[in-house]
Amino acid sequence: MGTRVKERKIAGISWNVFLLGLVSFLNDMSSEMIAPIVPTYLTDVLHIGKALSGSIMGLIESLSSLFKVLFGYISDKFRRRKVFVALGYTLSAASKGGLAFINNWWEFVGLRILDRVGKGIRTAPRDALIAESSEEGRTGKSFGFHRMMDTLGAVAGPLVSIALLVLLSNLPVVKAYRAIFLLSALPGLVGVFLVLLFVKDKGREVKKVIKGISTLRSKELQLFLLVVAIGALGRYSYAFTLWKAEELGLSVVQGLSFYALFNLIYAFSSYPLGIYSDKIGKRKLITLGFGIAALASLTFAFAKDIITLGLAFILYGVYIAIEDTIPRAYMADLAKEFEKGTVIGAYHTVFGILVFPASVISGLLWQKYSLEYAFIYATIMNMTALVLMIITDRRTFISS
Template sequence: MGTGEAAVRGRIPAVSSVVLALGAVSLITDVSSEMVTAVLPLYLVAGLGLSPLGFGTLDGVYNGVSALVQLTGGHLADRVRNHKLIAGIGYGLSALCKPLLLLVHSLGPLGAVLALERTGKGLRTSPRDALISLSTAPEHRGRAFGVHRAMDTTGAVLGPVAAFLILRVAEDGYDAVFGVSACVAVLGVLVLVLFVPGKARVERDAAAVAGAGGGGDGDRRPVDLRQAVALLRLPRLRALAVCAVLLGLTTVSDAFIYLLLQRRIGIDEQWFPLLPLGTAAVFLLLAVPVGVLADRIGRRGVFLAGHGGLLAGYALLLWAPHMPALPYLVLALHGTFYACTDGVLPAAVADVVPDHLRASGLALVGTGQALARFCCSLAFGAAWTVWGDGRALLYSAIGLLLCAGVAGVVLRPAPGMPPPVDMTPEATGEPEAPGTTRTDRGSR
């Protein structure tokens, strides 16, 4: 890095105003979303009488739709070069679905509304994460994603608390939760429109981060699907995608974890919405320090350690069901898992993807992971229905242990090779355009 580039990067804050504004949007939106998420498993299973297989199917669709739409959101954001616009459409669509929950009370229409809400989430996730990475220097991306996830998780803490209080005081509790959630979601969209910078500011930030001063904005060639798919030629990105898929196949849905806890210790229905609060609180406390740690020691070790914590949580649910501290330990490990993975994975992806294809690269890995979790929800729900929750969780734990071992090998840098990934045009299969900027920092 030359002295001129170093000076430019020295003026780039570790956490930019873009990250803080997006964090505020995510905080408000998560209050809205987690109010619904906190009551949804019990509403579906106890209120509507769904079987574990039925709930697993609906939960899988809930996440699978988001996964498929991520590719569209990421590609559109890169193609129109306006990440805020695509993210805003996603946030708006999710907000529109909240009041519709007041009108549907059967499985079919409810599934359609949840699928539409997840469509909004899928559209916004990759453009939002691309905005964070483009406004942050590579050496600070773990911290930036950690700060964003901490703000996001603050909303995840407040959402279940709000749902709990509403259920205690409202006569028609579930409808009251859905109505308040709709109002909060609209507020989140307004904050995005008013406070998140637009296209010109993002391009200036990306140019400054790349060390190009304030004049350039990287590759201006039209982005097409062929370029996005060609990203998988990057060895390190391909390795990250494979590992995300493998580990996602054995990551049991949050809702199932909470239902397992409820069955193990007999939690009363009125306290059930507070279970996600434990996960969120630990995530909130650890997101920033874990992100800083990932910047210092590398993403690989932190990412795998998070899955080790999840495996320990599975073990406690299997072999210590009568331990008084069980819910606290499981929720703490669950929150640690998210702190070690949720922001670290996109930071690792951003390290190896060119600026002009950033949202597409994030979408490729995110889609693979989410589709794998969709399959896990279906399989776990079916296994629970056929064999019971204990055997279903045991098979998931064995699968997670095996997949974590494979991921540790796949993500390990080749002997004698430096961590950075080759980002030359020859490696990506694309001709170099004059003025194109790229990063040479690899995911470790």
């Protein structure tokens, strides 16, 4: 194993991890200021059909994954993470502000692709930097803190969006949306300056080790990535949850409130779940996550009132907290020091590529049948992933 240089901490979290968490808070606040209004913008302002809307949302989510393993690999080779993190956040901030000036769906897609390219550039190098800035055996804690901060930004974003919608209520809807798009770029740009001025690269501090056989060739990792692929086919865009709220007769502001609830659960679950995963084992928690995902999807499918819908959003928040936190830490633990960016990037790429067909299938099921069928499909895929996790590791629930 490589040696890591000690650095000052804040509440038991390394300075680098704390700063990267703060940057993610600002970036996600920026993203979530616009995320809740995007589904309505697509269908009501740009007048895009249901199947195409679902496909666009899936394509946007999936595109960033094509770049994650590539830039993870490049950052491993150069032992530099910071430059890719800063570039990625810059592209994302610029793309959000640019949405204020579009008039057609293909312009929307172009700018959202730019945003996802930015995410693809920064994600694996950033996650590798978090791993390199973490104490041995505490990766779950670090990734949990980062996810918590990231998602607190996602809580703040919709609340800011709600406030802006109220303040701009006397404006035409299109103008109000454009103003929110423009303002959303500001927090992201502040985050870029924090990366450039205060975050420190750690790659050069990691002691060079004999490379040997790549972790990517291990059976454990390959089987896990197979399960990840199956689970990803059951991952639907957040837009489907908001469309469900709309289907039940909720207003845009009410839908945003439920979305804020989801992010609040997500935020405050991530950190303790990350710490817990360091103690009980990450595979156990990942397996449980697939079960919660199936239950959340089933609840969304048959929700007929606000209370059941609220329960669905709560379960969805816990599920995403596990899925977006623990697998990253698990991959960081499996990876050797010389290839953390590549291995973490491989996970993101496999997961992200399968998100696109998942959303296409969900969109088609919605259009041909109903949203209920889209959520039932997600339930089936997550249950399949849960069973495969147990089959590939029978010790999941009986070993410590």
